[in-house]
Amino acid sequence: MNANKKPIQSQPVGVIRPTVPDTLISVVIAFAMALIARAYVLEPFVIPTGSMAPTLLGEHYRVVSPHTGSTWAVDGQLGESGPGALVRDPYTTEEMQAAGIRRRSGDRILVLKRTPLSPAIRRYEVAVFRNPSDPNENLIKRIIGLPGEQVALVDGDVFIRKEPGASSADWEDARWRIARKPEREQRTVWVPVFDTAHLPRESVEPQAWPFKPTGDWMLSGTNLIKPNDGAAELEWDTTAWDIRDRLAYNDLDMYRDPRFGPGRAKAWLPPNYPVSDLAITTGYEPATSEDVLTMEIRTRETRFVARVFADKAELWLEPETPEGAPPQLMTQADFVMPLTIGKASLVEFWHADQSLWLFVDDRLVCRANYDWTIRQRLEKSISGTRYETLMPLSRGLNLLSSTEQYTKPEIRISHAGGKAKLHRLRVSRDLYYHPYQTSLSMRAGEPPYGTHPTSTLTLGPGQYFALGDNSPRSADSRVWGQPHPLVSQNFPLTAGPGVVPEELIIGRAFLVYFPSIIRDGTVPVPDLGRIRAIH
Template structure:
């Protein structure tokens, strides 16, 4: 018996040789097979509507491919809509797009333009860029909208370089393209977030202005500082809160510090000194530099501090040139004199700068031998804080200054220690130290390694900053609207500005990329003439007197927040009309939402500020019209 050709259906396996005779069954019509193109293949009609191809496997494969192409169903193109390019069709599409955009604006996201500098430097309103010719540093100065040009020019001509400080007016210039005013940042607001979770402290929030929700400034943008069902008191620039109670007597030691998360704190540091701009000791016009060495072995080679001696040595922050205060170069254009002495403009009072205790320091320290050590020292609020990098450890401690009279080793807290890589010759150590919100935080090469929190109450913090004992009886007297016989401790000046020192041992070393910054500072101020601008009950108007203390700034007017009530404040505290001064709500808000003065009710929240999507513009070609978006300023809002 003789075997016939191998039979396959639809396809021939790849292992079959091209010269092997095969039979292939395909679905289709025999009339569509191109017989003339494949003479070596025999095509016949099989049963059940199949077509049978027989011949060498290679030829059958090619014939099958050609047959499938011939038998394929042609693709028909539908006729175009004859009305697609007509005006009614386009108009309908525009209406649909408009409805979708309005729905998104109403319920998902909405854009706003920042008009003022109340949130600077986090968000900038209308401003101008200025540059310090001596340092090369560039910074923004806010512009007073509507101020006469000669007055604005005179104010800007007296501006001080941000890195030199308020004692040296006229050290900042605005030339060329940078002299052109810039519009404020454009932001996007996430409007649905607070439908799914509660607002959180330190978030930047857009809300309806309770004092004037339909006026020229119906929406405000501020940072959320006070939460529902708590009391809040601003002391020495920081926030202290206590739970609300129904008791008449108030426990003043219940007010505890509110600390910012690291990701928020990092965004809120305001630069005070940047060594990359220091090409000559950051010499101020009177010849003083940012740091003062205690011997002649120090030199500044470009932006690098170098020490050549073998003896222990020290660098100290030059408080004669610039103290650590809440001075903000951005506010010069608002009518604040460069040295900070206040001026009244449109109902705002800009008082003189106040000392701040919250300081950040960062530097690369490179010793010449493994015996080198570095000690960071901060003296503030009658306490001394030390961070030491020595051998293979970093350690931190603190003590009250009263112990200095006993001896150099008395009164210290125990060292808190973290183990790191040993000190090595000519190997840089990146050290970062934050003193903020009553906590020391230390990083080594960008990694957090140590924390030293200390939990003073608001009463203790007020006493330490004023260098006097503050008693609960005094605070109760102030709360009742009277002045104690010992005077008002809130109005007493801060006893001493912060002292920063760096001590080194172990021989020569270098210090590079030094950066010093200060924290956000909430001012304690009295109300202004806008606080009682709306009609209200007599008891509410009494709390909103222009001569009275701002909300949450004094024991006589503590911020007491009920359910769904929030306190909002601007980052640029000296130039922000915020929850401290909002005062009486408008009649509409009082009758329909909440009549409580100063607060922002949850129903007035628009959403969380999410990002800067369109910053101020740059000039085309460096000197042309300002039409180029500054893409480097696109950022999330922290």
């Protein structure tokens, strides 16, 4: 063996260029993988209508106010209003010409398809399914009722009774429980009502300012300043601006009062209902360690109160009934880190689904639930009325659908102690599921499904109850009649009026991957800032 023989070194042979067959094979493999993914894993859809607005948008117009900086979507039907169409700023009620605003397409979403290995759909998840009344059409709604349950829509909220196989829909049964939304879904569905960041730049007009101040409050930009020591309050003026389930997306009728009353009902748009599930948000800047911020929502014969101290927070329930029940401390919690004096901390007080939440700097500090029955809820929401008087159907009319009998909420924000600042004060409202009887939902004189004991459905195995976030404009489980004959024929065990058969569910909507395209300039640009997860 030659000891001097050197090992063979590999020599570079240059760049290997793919051949045409290699490229074709790669394209075919990629195409096949895309087809497999679309068939079994993911599928894109375009939102066709506004039944899930403002969470998901169908064809719409996006308006920007030059005076408040606010931006909002308006239903695509605006284009049918003619050349003189108007839009209205939801924060100031200012009317503007819609000329020049271009129609946008609906959101494009991705759906995680349902397979035998998929986990069961959870309540309040958003699902895509074939329309039980027209299986050629795809719908997207929020799943509210699950198999083996009964669903009651009471004062805008969802109550559930788990009664597999039950036929009785007695709303006085003690087993009814309110179905509370998880935090993630609740954050998604808050609808803005007021925001100091969207006050007019020139001067604050009366219709843009809902609070009656007591004490020394000054407005400086987006901040409210209390320059002196002592007590001061801000109280929502319900005589000028009542909080209802108004939605800028639906605001096409300029004859409707944008601030007060239910608004006139039209065939395509029911009246507005008072909403008592509210969120108050602000950046709270205390001046001393003795300062106390109190946020109060008064409704349903009760005061729901959050008190924020420098080192702790409290949640109170204070009844206003003639019996004079004492205030009840629901819960309290010490802060991990006390509030920093002279620095703003984000404070959020929620009242939603018979639950109180308090967040400080995006961290849940304390939470308390109160569990009223359906009877208690109705008798407190419709003050001075007995449950028995609400149940009879007068010529098929559901007395629970009348808007003006429901309690109108009041808000009070007070501060005691030294000087203080409230940075960007905001008020939002929750979803409100309508019991209103439109011509679409009369069903031979019967109330919409879920809105009265006589119309309460019992969901069997493989049946779901689905509702749209834009409740006034959504055709959903409340109003669906008999399913399409093909659906009844192919799925006889799960098909039925008002329900979504499990076999028609395509999957969960989880991502807006391509929002509508902005065509305001010379070059169309995708609105990538609105890519978002769907909750």
